[in-house]
Amino acid sequence: MRIRAQVAMVMNLDKCIGCHTCSVTCKQTWTNREGTEYVWFNNVETKPGIGYPKHYEDQDRWHGGWQLDGRGRLTLRSGGRLKRLTRIFANPDLPSIDDYYEPATFDKDILVSAPGGLNDTPVKRPHSALTGEPMAVEWGANWEDGLGGAHERADRDPNITRMPAEAAAKVRFEFEKTFMFHLPRICEHCLNPACVSACPSGAMYKREEDGIVLVDQNRCRGWRMCVSACPYKKVYVNHATGKAEKCTLCFPRIEAGQPTICSETCVGRLRYLGLVLYDEDAVLAAASVRDERDLLDAQRDVFCDPHDPAVRQAARDAGMPEEWVEAAKRSPVWRLISEYRIALPLHPEYRTLPMVWYVPPLSPVLDAAGAAGRDDTDADDVFHTIRDLRIPVEYLAELFTAGDADAAAGVLMKLAAMRSYMRARTLDGTVAQDLLDSIGMTAEQVESMYRLLAIAKYDERYVIPTAYSKDAAALEAQAAAPGGCSLDFEGGPGLPVDLTRGRS
Amino acid sequence: MNTVIWIVLPYLCLAVFVGGHVWRWRRDQFGWTTHTSQLLESRILRLGSPLFHLGAFGVIGGHAMGLLVPASVTAAVGIPEHLYHLTAVWGGTVAGVMLVAGLVLLIARRFVNGRVLRTTTPMDKVLYVALAAMVVLGMTATVAVNLLGDGYDYRETIAVWFRSVFWFSPRSDLMAGAPLVYQLHAIGGFLFLALWPFTRLVHVWSAPLAYLWRPYVVYRARRGSVPAAPPAPAAVRDATTRRNVSPAS
Numbered sequence A: 001m002r003i004r005a006q007v008a009m010v011m012n013l014d015k016c017i018g019c020h021t022c023s024v025t026c027k028q029t030w031t032n033r034e035g036t037e038y039v040w041f042n043n044v045e046t047k048p049g050i051g052y053p054k055h056y057e058d059q060d061r062w063h064g065g066w067q068l069d070g071r072g073r074l075t076l077r078s079g080g081r082l083k084r085l086t087r088i089f090a091n092p093d094l095p096s097i098d099d100y101y102e103p104a105t106f107d108k109d110i111l112v113s114a115p116g117g118l119n120d121t122p123v124k125r126p127h128s129a130l131t132g133e134p135m136a137v138e139w140g141a142n143w144e145d146g147l148g149g150a151h152e153r154a155d156r157d158p159n160i161t162r163m164p165a166e167a168a169a170k171v172r173f174e175f176e177k178t179f180m181f182h183l184p185r186i187c188e189h190c191l192n193p194a195c196v197s198a199c200p201s202g203a204m205y206k207r208e209e210d211g212i213v214l215v216d217q218n219r220c221r222g223w224r225m226c227v228s229a230c231p232y233k234k235v236y237v238n239h240a241t242g243k244a245e246k247c248t249l250c251f252p253r254i255e256a257g258q259p260t261i262c263s264e265t266c267v268g269r270l271r272y273l274g275l276v277l278y279d280e281d282a283v284l285a286a287a288s289v290r291d292e293r294d295l296l297d298a299q300r301d302v303f304c305d306p307h308d309p310a311v312r313q314a315a316r317d318a319g320m321p322e323e324w325v326e327a328a329k330r331s332p333v334w335r336l337i338s339e340y341r342i343a344l345p346l347h348p349e350y351r352t353l354p355m356v357w358y359v360p361p362l363s364p365v366l367d368a369a370g371a372a373g374r375d376d377t378d379a380d381d382v383f384h385t386i387r388d389l390r391i392p393v394e395y396l397a398e399l400f401t402a403g404d405a406d407a408a409a410g411v412l413m414k415l416a417a418m419r420s421y422m423r424a425r426t427l428d429g430t431v432a433q434d435l436l437d438s439i440g441m442t443a444e445q446v447e448s449m450y451r452l453l454a455i456a457k458y459d460e461r462y463v464i465p466t467a468y469s470k471d472a473a474a475l476e477a478q479a480a481a482p483g484g485c486s487l488d489f490e491g492g493p494g495l496p497v498d499l500t501r502g503r504s
Numbered sequence B: 001m002n003t004v005i006w007i008v009l010p011y012l013c014l015a016v017f018v019g020g021h022v023w024r025w026r027r028d029q030f031g032w033t034t035h036t037s038q039l040l041e042s043r044i045l046r047l048g049s050p051l052f053h054l055g056a057f058g059v060i061g062g063h064a065m066g067l068l069v070p071a072s073v074t075a076a077v078g079i080p081e082h083l084y085h086l087t088a089v090w091g092g093t094v095a096g097v098m099l100v101a102g103l104v105l106l107i108a109r110r111f112v113n114g115r116v117l118r119t120t121t122p123m124d125k126v127l128y129v130a131l132a133a134m135v136v137l138g139m140t141a142t143v144a145v146n147l148l149g150d151g152y153d154y155r156e157t158i159a160v161w162f163r164s165v166f167w168f169s170p171r172s173d174l175m176a177g178a179p180l181v182y183q184l185h186a187i188g189g190f191l192f193l194a195l196w197p198f199t200r201l202v203h204v205w206s207a208p209l210a211y212l213w214r215p216y217v218v219y220r221a222r223r224g225s226v227p228a229a230p231p232a233p234a235a236v237r238d239a240t241t242r243r244n245v246s247p248a249s
């Protein structure tokens, strides 16, 4: 067993209002430069929809992520090492800029410099940021916002084309009536990253301490294999520098114990950041599970219980400082994924072991219940809707459970039960024991889950220990030894790190 | 004059080639890239780039064979002169044609596609002019002199001079009598080497062969010191409000 820590994220989709604040603040921080105009480390999609870049989830076309070969061994879907090198001169799987969108800029000057006394208001026109020529804006990173244009395109959403035929047909004809929700996406900082594995120069790496996946800008040689290998299309080519760039999980902030920009500025306060401990030796086996439907459980099993003394000791033995072990215990991400088991990975079938998980939205089901003339505040009605109005559930299953509708339904049941339980508790002061029994959770669990999801205090959402480095840990040990040098100056590695700086 | 062209110039160019690479490697890791433009244009590139690269490998291999391996060695190994000549001419022609086709496509692509044109740097233009000039001279030499003309045995002159440069006893006399195209191609070759380290061609030295043996996932420890935790947002906010609220004087 080799214990490692990963800074992971959970997003609670019911709370996302699709305001794109996260995208904009991320862009202002990281990608408001020439060459990255089209790049959104954080983007917010409307589902159903084809997404950004277009149809990125269609791996038959892009060959992203991993698959099992004939002998059951895990291989990159785009082929093995040798095959990749033979295709290095032109990458057949690389999306073109038009699959993202052609970035535009506006000649705003014209508004200021127009002569006075005009009869018509001057109009600023869009110009291509790539060619400088005037252009018509015909697509964008959030073009489908609020199901925009869905009647033309959404049935080509890869999640719908993969659904069972009759359910898919229903979505095709009725989705505008049935449901929609927003899906914010960042890099998943995967445990088994396809991007890193496809990088020919070894410029991409996963950090040992916190699992953040980064591109070494000095070692990237522009082979652009990472871009096509990532099934989430979260590595981008900077066309001005000719190098790959990606979400950094805002590592300078994480190192300082602060949440990422996208989390910090999230209007819905729906993002959670914290550690998960995992067994590095278990990763490959979990990614190689044969049946896709078993991948979800296999991925959950990679995580180690931070309350287990043996795990804590193994973590310490692996060089993890005490603050990290403590923070892992308080991690909201661990609670949502493993304790309450309501967070799910995005497309576990890509086998990259993504580390941004999602609490699936109940709202599509509630909408469906309402549309079917049922009472969306009544637990039984909602349960029935989940069971027999399969459309939203099947769809969510394509996104989060490799098509296992029962697994997705189980999570939705928990959310619905929590809602009804808290409603009864708050309005009538009664404890709905039958609801607790139906989902197999205790009253304390449901209430603390409610607190984490609904009240979502700042310092409960973000439990981020400040960075350590192996050197610093060694120095610390040295300082603790009799006669060692003192490092207990402000900000020095000897100073105990305060984990509980917070606000609400 | 002969000394300058066939002795001074080669050494100057080689010095720039070596020194340039050392300088660029040390100073400009960030600029050391293929500078891929496939994102902006894929259709022509997918044809042109493999053609060009495979052609280039053939041509480079051919040059290595022709220039570095003395005729006495091939004879000693038992390769008949005639067979050698046939392989060299026909192999060279096939590789050359691929190279030319690829290069034409790549250059055309830079003009046809406005997006690629805009990311083309002055150094790219210099590189394409140099590449085109080299290829034109080289193809002229092969096609006009060797395929259609009387033929010229460069292995007894140019190749010997080329090797003599590296033995530090350059034999400029051998080049003086070579046909003009060959002379120009040889001079161009050294100038091209001098240009190399300053262009995107540096990507050639980063050919990622180690990838074939590397484990898939690369882990790296974070380096550097641990940053001090900045004040919490609430503290910053409260500090600013207090400052703003308190009277200025």
Ligand code: HEM
Pocket: A088, A089, A090, A222, A223, B034, B035, B036, B037, B038, B039, B045, B049, B053, B056, B057, B060, B106, B107, B201, B203, B204, B205, B207, B208
């Ligand atoms: C050693 C193995 C080599 C590899 C793996 C390699 C790979 C590549 C790659 C990936 C590109 C970027 C294509 C794109 O996406 O835009 C490229 C471009 C280029 N390479 Fe190579 N290359 C190699 C050797 C060479 C050699 C020997 C030459 C010529 C002497 C060469 C000349 C070029 C040129 C001129 C371009 C620019 C093409 C364009 O965008 O117009 N390469 N190479």
Ligand code: SF4
Pocket: A186, A187, A188, A189, A190, A193, A194, A195, A196, A213, A229, A230, A231, A232, A233, A234, A235, A246, A352
């Ligand atoms: S989501 Fe991020 S870590 Fe995972 S493969 Fe894509 S770029 Fe790599």
Ligand code: SF4
Pocket: A025, A026, A027, A030, A041, A042, A186, A187, A246, A247, A248, A249, A250, A260, A261, A262, A263
């Ligand atoms: S973690 Fe940082 S870089 Fe990544 S999407 Fe969020 S704001 Fe952008």
Ligand code: SF4
Pocket: A015, A016, A017, A018, A019, A020, A021, A022, A023, A044, A182, A184, A265, A266, A267, A268, A269, A270
């Ligand atoms: S800021 Fe938060 S609520 Fe707004 S779109 Fe992003 S994730 Fe959703």
